[in-house]
Amino acid sequence: MDETILKEYGRDALLRDAPTDDAVLHVGRKAQHTGLTIDIVKEISEVKGEPDWMREKRLESFRIFESKPVPTWGPDLSQLDFASIVGFVRPKGKENVQPNKWEEVPDEIKDTFERLGIPEAERKFLAGASVQYDSEVLYKSLRKSMTDLGVIFTDMDSAVRDYPEIVKKYFMNKCVPASDNKFAALHGAFWSGGSFVYVPAGVKVPMPLQIYFMMNYPGFGQFEHTLIIAEEGAQVQYIEGCSAPHYTKDSMHAAVVEIFAHKESRVRYTSIQNWSTNVYNLNTKRAVVYEDAVMEWVGGTLGSKVTMLYPCSMLMGRGARAEHLNIAVAGAGQVKDNGAKVFHMASDTSSKIVSKSICKEGGVVRYRGKLFVAKNALRVKSNVRCDTIIVDSKSKAETVPVMDIRSKDAVIGHEASVGRISEEQLFYLMSRGIDAEEALSLVVRGFIEPIVKELPLEYAVEMNRLIEMEMEGSVG
Amino acid sequence: MPGDIPLEQAARDASSFLGEPEWLLNARLSAVALLEKRNGKAEISGFRLSKGKLHVSTRTEGEVAILTIAEALKRGNALKEQLGRPLTGKEPDDYLLALALFTGGNVIAVGGTAPASVFLEMAGGAPDYFATFFLFANDSTAAVFAKSSFAINTHEARALFLGRGATAHFCALQENGEKADTVAGMVARLGEGSSLKFLNSNIGSNEKKDGFLFLQDGRGSRCEHYEVSLARGRQKFSKSSFHFHSAPDTFSRSVFKYATAGSSQVNVDGQVTIEQNAPGSDTHLLAKSLLLSDDSMSKVVPQLYVHNADVAAGHGSALTPMPEEELFYLQSRGVGESESKLLVLQGFLQDVLVKSEIEPLVLRTLSEELEKDALRVFPRD
Numbered sequence: 001m002d003e004t005i006l007k008e009y010g011r012d013a014l015l016r017d018a019p020t021d022d023a024v025l026h027v028g029r030k031a032q033h034t035g036l037t038i039d040i041v042k043e044i045s046e047v048k049g050e051p052d053w054m055r056e057k058r059l060e061s062f063r064i065f066e067s068k069p070v071p072t073w074g075p076d077l078s079q080l081d082f083a084s085i086v087g088f089v090r091p092k093g094k095e096n097v098q099p100n101k102w103e104e105v106p107d108e109i110k111d112t113f114e115r116l117g118i119p120e121a122e123r124k125f126l127a128g129a130s131v132q133y134d135s136e137v138l139y140k141s142l143r144k145s146m147t148d149l150g151v152i153f154t155d156m157d158s159a160v161r162d163y164p165e166i167v168k169k170y171f172m173n174k175c176v177p178a179s180d181n182k183f184a185a186l187h188g189a190f191w192s193g194g195s196f197v198y199v200p201a202g203v204k205v206p207m208p209l210q211i212y213f214m215m216n217y218p219g220f221g222q223f224e225h226t227l228i229i230a231e232e233g234a235q236v237q238y239i240e241g242c243s244a245p246h247y248t249k250d251s252m253h254a255a256v257v258e259i260f261a262h263k264e265s266r267v268r269y270t271s272i273q274n275w276s277t278n279v280y281n282l283n284t285k286r287a288v289v290y291e292d293a294v295m296e297w298v299g300g301t302l303g304s305k306v307t308m309l310y311p312c313s314m315l316m317g318r319g320a321r322a323e324h325l326n327i328a329v330a331g332a333g334q335v336k337d338n339g340a341k342v343f344h345m346a347s348d349t350s351s352k353i354v355s356k357s358i359c360k361e362g363g364v365v366r367y368r369g370k371l372f373v374a375k376n377a378l379r380v381k382s383n384v385r386c387d388t389i390i391v392d393s394k395s396k397a398e399t400v401p402v403m404d405i406r407s408k409d410a411v412i413g414h415e416a417s418v419g420r421i422s423e424e425q426l427f428y429l430m431s432r433g434i435d436a437e438e439a440l441s442l443v444v445r446g447f448i449e450p451i452v453k454e455l456p457l458e459y460a461v462e463m464n465r466l467i468e469m470e471m472e473g474s475v476g
Numbered sequence: 477m478p479g480d481i482p483l484e485q486a487a488r489d490a491s492s493f494l495g496e497p498e499w500l501l502n503a504r505l506s507a508v509a510l511l512e513k514r515n516g517k518a519e520i521s522g523f524r525l526s527k528g529k530l531h532v533s534t535r536t537e538g539e540v541a542i543l544t545i546a547e548a549l550k551r552g553n554a555l556k557e558q559l560g561r562p563l564t565g566k567e568p569d570d571y572l573l574a575l576a577l578f579t580g581g582n583v584i585a586v587g588g589t590a591p592a593s594v595f596l597e598m599a600g601g602a603p604d605y606f607a608t609f610f611l612f613a614n615d616s617t618a619a620v621f622a623k624s625s626f627a628i629n630t631h632e633a634r635a636l637f638l639g640r641g642a643t644a645h646f647c648a649l650q651e652n653g654e655k656a657d658t659v660a661g662m663v664a665r666l667g668e669g670s671s672l673k674f675l676n677s678n679i680g681s682n683e684k685k686d687g688f689l690f691l692q693d694g695r696g697s698r699c700e701h702y703e704v705s706l707a708r709g710r711q712k713f714s715k716s717s718f719h720f721h722s723a724p725d726t727f728s729r730s731v732f733k734y735a736t737a738g739s740s741q742v743n744v745d746g747q748v749t750i751e752q753n754a755p756g757s758d759t760h761l762l763a764k765s766l767l768l769s770d771d772s773m774s775k776v777v778p779q780l781y782v783h784n785a786d787v788a789a790g791h792g793s794a795l796t797p798m799p800e801e802e803l804f805y806l807q808s809r810g811v812g813e814s815e816s817k818l819l820v821l822q823g824f825l826q827d828v829l830v831k832s833e834i835e836p837l838v839l840r841t842l843s844e845e846l847e848k849d850a851l852r853v854f855p856r857d
Contacts, residue, residue, distance in 0.1 A: 375770070390785045393752055399780040399791070408767045409797035417790040418782045 038062055041189045048192075053168055054160055061178035061188025068182040074368070075306045075335040080252060080280050146205070151236075152198040153209055156225045159196035166198060170227055175258040175314075176286050183254040183282045187223050191256065194224035199234035199265075208237040208270070208456060226257040230265035230293075237268040239456065252280040259287035261295050263317065268296040272459060274303040274466070277334065281307040291317030291346075298454045299326040300463060301338055302470070310368060312341035315349040322351040325451045327463075329470050330363030330395070339368040339401070342382065344410070346374075350381040356448050358470070360391035369401040373410045380410040388418045389447060391471075441468045483518040484508045487576040490605075493525045494546060494579065499560045506563055507572040514569065520577070524604055527580045531600030538592025538618070541585045545607065548583035554611050555583060558637045558665070566720055568687025571661025574605045574633030581607035581633075586618040586644075594620045602626060607633040610646075614639035614667070620646045621838050627653035634662040638670035640694065647675045647838050650684065651845065654709075657683040664690045666697035668723075675832045677842055678705040678713060679849050688717040692726040692754075701730045704828040706821070706849045707740035707772070716745040725756040732763040733828045735821055736772035737853045747779040748789065755786035763793040766824050768817075768853065818854040822847060 041062045045055040070077050146153050152163065159167050172178055178188035199205055230236050253275065261267045267287065275281055281304040287295045297311045313322035324340035336359075342351040357365035367386040388397040399416045421443050429439035444467060445452075452460045481489075487508050491501040512518055534542050548555050563572075580603040586592045598608075612618055616639065624630075630652075638644060652658050658681045666672055678684050690699045699719065707713050719728045734742045748759045765774040778791040798820060806816035825846050829839050 388782075390782060390787070393755065393783075393785045395783075395785065397780070397782045399778070401778060401793075403774075403776045403793060403795065405765070405767065405774045405776075405795045408770045408772065410767065410795055411797070412793070412795035414776075414778070414793040415790070416778070416780060416792070418780055419788050419790075420785045 058189050061185045064178045065185035065189055074308050075337045149203050150200040154196050156194040156196050175288050176256050176284050184256055184284045187254045187256045191223045191225045194226045197228040199230045199236045201231040202233045204235040208239045210239045222253055224255045228259045230261050230267045232263045235266040240271040255283045257285035261289045261293040263291045266294045270298040272300040277305050279304045283309050286312040288314045289320040292319040294321045296323045301328045301336055306335045307338055309338045310341050314343045316345050318346045319348045324353040326355045327448050327451050328357045328365050330359045330365045332361040335364045337366045341370040344373045344377045344380045347378040353384040354450055355386040357388040359395035359397050362394040364396045366398040371403045373405045373407045375406040377407050378409055382412050384414040386416045389421055444471055480519040480521045483520050486520050486523045490577050490579050499556055503559050504576045507576040510563055511572045525579055526603050528603030529600045530580050530602040530606055533597045535595040538590050539588035540592050540594055543583045545581050545583055566689050567663055568661040568689055570659050570687045571633050571663055574631050577605040578607040579603040583609045585611040586616045587613040589615050592618040596622045598624045602630050605631045610636045612638045612642040612644050615641040617643045619835055623649045625651045626656050629657045632660040636664040638666050640667045642670045645673045647834050649677050651679045652681040654680055655682050659685045661687045666692050666694050666699055668694035669696045670694055671698040673700045675702040675834055679845050683712045685714045690719045693722045695723045696725045698727040702828050702832040703732045704825050706735045707742050708737040708853050711740045714743045719748045721750040721754040721757045723754055726754055728759045730761040731828055735766040735768055736774050737768040739771035741773045743775045745777045749781040750784050750787050752783045755784055758788045761791040765795045767797050814854045815856055818850055821850050
């Protein structure tokens with residue numbers, strides 16, 4: 001592959017590099033005229049040189065996508081412009097040249113990079129102004145140590161080509177089938193990029209796998225697909241996204257994350273998302289957790305216009321455990337509709353959900369959760385806690401947890417609180433000589449601490465700084 | 477059996493059957509309009525124009541008037557002042573349906589400042605749809621114990637209107653026949669500085685559906701809502717409660733306590749909304765379920781919508797099986813297994829009665845009824 005083309009044109013270059021260059025241009029042009037059609041799905045599959053089963057999967061997904069209505073139970077999606085999805089396969093047209101020009105990146109985003117202390121090269125990448133961040137050396141050494149362990153960590157498109165048996169077994173059938181929801185179906189038809197992680201039985205991956213190291217892969221995409229498989233007794237931590245704002249022209253993201261935690265394995269999935277505020281972030285993330293396995297979700301949802309995100313754990317095996325931790329911040333014009341779903345399908349399963357939200361300047365945060373305990377699942381334990389700080393009276397905080405319990409000896413607890421930052425705590429800090437801004441920041445740090453402490457150090461530092469910035473001007 | 481007729485026509489028929497003034501017809505029609513807006517055009521089958529044989533027995537003390545709706549309409553404007561107001565759009569479906577179609581019912585008015593006491597028992601062959609309106613005058617104080625014992629399916633619209641500074645302790649015991657499907661929709665409007673304690677308990681009924689709306693649009697109003705029931709056999713209870721805070725310094729508490737036995741089902745939908753114009757509001761909702769059998773089901777959806785920063789809002793819920801430790805303790809003191817379970821169950825349910833601070837005599841009646849019910853699940857050894 002020609003490295004210079006890659007650098008210059010980013011991920012489109014990957015497609016342009018494929019033998020059917022003309023077809024891509026054709027697809028793009030056609031798409032702009034006709035919107036979403038089944039022909040475009042077919043051509044995408046052809047351009048990628050995919051096997052028949054994947055092509056069938058895409059076509060089937062597309063049929064489901066067409067048959068399902070846009071969900072109306074959540075945030076208002078009426079402004080969602082499906083036509084913008086046409087941008088998926090971009091021709092190198094004058095009006096839509098990728099990457100974005102650094103000059104086009106809004107000042108507020110540049111300012112945030114500056115204050116977070118993001119290195120120059122990363123800034124350009126995050127702003128979409130460069131698709132490559134030179135971490136090749138680091139990545140190579142990482143890749144070697146992983147390969148030695150038998151761990152597969154690669155991008156999804158390569159996985160389809162190189163590990164068809166594994167991908168075929170797990171891809172969008174048992175965990176998130178295309179029929180799950182409209183956006184999963186859309187994803188199934190148009191998915192591209194994302195990561196594939198396979199950890200063989202008994203292997204404990206010594207360090208977190210970070211997509212950060214893989215920036216030279218087309219990992220960040222509109223429809224990225226992440227597939228993580230931890231075989232029996234394996235352990236892996238996967239970190240996606242970063243706390244710095246990620247500027248993009250795309251108006252919608254419909255990613256799918258599928259995780260399989262086999263017997264006695266342990267998977268931690270950490271994701272910090274900070275899309276620019278024009279983005280509809282509509283993801284489907286789900287894990288199937290087998291006997292005695294542990295699944296941990298750690299998430300931060302910042303940025304974006306509308307977020308609908310409810311990571312789900314299906315506890316299928318006896319003794320399986322799930323932990324969901326999430327921070328959401330909603331500012332002016334933002335709607336964060338997030339939460340967690342846990343299905344206890346086997347005995348002795350347990351789950352813990354902690355959600356911390358902050359809303360301000362008219363932002364809306366909503367916790368929407370579902371807890372289900374099947375009739376034959378005995379001795380199930382679950383605890384849900386959601387707290388919200390509501391900074392001003394323009395903002396809204398809502399909690400809608402659903403608990404559907406069909407087993408007689410489940411122990412289920414749920415607690416929620418909504419309120420302002422405690423005047424007493426602020427007063428105490430200020431009476432000890434700390435100024436108002438600093439006092440507020442300390443209280444907020446304390447509020448989100450249970451989740452931030454689960455993040456790796458560099459993320460925790462950035463997260464704290466970011467929340468501090470978000471809270472600026474909230475005093476008095 | 478009469479055939480299907482449009483809902484609007486049925487409402488008009490009911491109104492002319494009772495010879496009502498136009499404003500009340502308009503109230504019925506706006507209920508129809510709101511229902512149809514929510515659920516689409518509706519028809520009603522088997523609707524009968526009958527005043528039924530709603531048997532109401534009462535004992536009262538203080539300034540209390542109990543009238544039929546027709547009598548109340550002749551006597552003054554108090555009912556018109558309340559029912560003539562536009563609907564808020566939040567009223568439960570079942571309230572709207574019974575409001576549109578009622579062909580009988582009563583008005584209970586409480587006045588004066590001296591504490592009044594009302595005992596109301598409703599039974600007999602009530603009309604298919606009936607209404608009960610309670611008017612509590614400004615600064616009045618009343619304790620109401622309303623008991624319903626219907627052997628047939630009923631559909632009731634109940635409204636509680638509390639004037640400025642009024643205080644009401646309202647205890648509703650529904651002791652209906654095992655085969656009756658009873659549906660009730662209730663709206664309570666709380667005026668400035670008023671206070672309502674509302675305790676509701678179900679014994680009997682095959683399927684029981686209750687929808688409550690507490691409109692707290694009077695500044696500083698306080699509302700406490702307690703629900704306590706044991707669901708057993710094939711009973712199915714659906715409870716939806718909606719507290720709407722739209723004035724400053726309003727206060728609400730909701731406590732739901734259910735034990736589920738047999739193959740019963742309980743669905744609780746508890747909603748609290750605090751509007752932007754209600755700073756200083758304080759709310760908490762608690763739902764607790766005790767699961768007693770393999771086949772029972774419990775679904776709880778506590779919802780909190782806060783549109784204001786100056787609030788204290790929270791909710792909590794817990795679902796638990798019979799606590800082993802408590803059972804062990806009782807049995808280690810020589811109490812038999814079934815008796816121990818009975819005691820734990822009673823303790824679980826009684827706790828709400830104590831919290832609700834109802835009068836001792838009502839408390840005793842309710843406790844006895846709940847005990848009878850509990851004994852059917854855990855008979856004494």
